Amino acid sequence: MRVTYNKLVRDRIPEHIAADGKTCQISRIDDDLQFRTALKAKLLEEAQEVIEADGDELLTELADVLEVIRSLTSLSGDDLDDLVTRADSRASDRGGFAERLWLEYVDDPAEGP
Numbered sequence: 001m002r003v004t005y006n007k008l009v010r011d012r013i014p015e016h017i018a019a020d021g022k023t024c025q026i027s028r029i030d031d032d033l034q035f036r037t038a039l040k041a042k043l044l045e046e047a048q049e050v051i052e053a054d055g056d057e058l059l060t061e062l063a064d065v066l067e068v069i070r071s072l073t074s075l076s077g078d079d080l081d082d083l084v085t086r087a088d089s090r091a092s093d094r095g096g097f098a099e100r101l102w103l104e105y106v107d108d109p110a111e112g113p
Helices: 013-019 033-052 056-075 080-094
Strands: none
Touching: 033 056, 033 080
């Protein structure tokens, strides 16, 4: 039985498939724009898996998100140090999530009642 995926996978997935006695068809994405698009789709897939994860599985899924972020960062010509610097700057300006604030609403008097 053939199962169609049409998605970006990690480099060693074909080895794991072969080790299970299965075969697969793989192609390579050479175009940077297509690769960026595939990585963004993969980020959504991995983020959904984070949402569904519990216990130790959560750390594994967060690691998968980090791997996609590493690839996107590298594709942009940056590295994780650049990303952390940017995150630190944003946290300094806007704060982090340590206080667990939940925004319920904003009243804007310029917009009327």
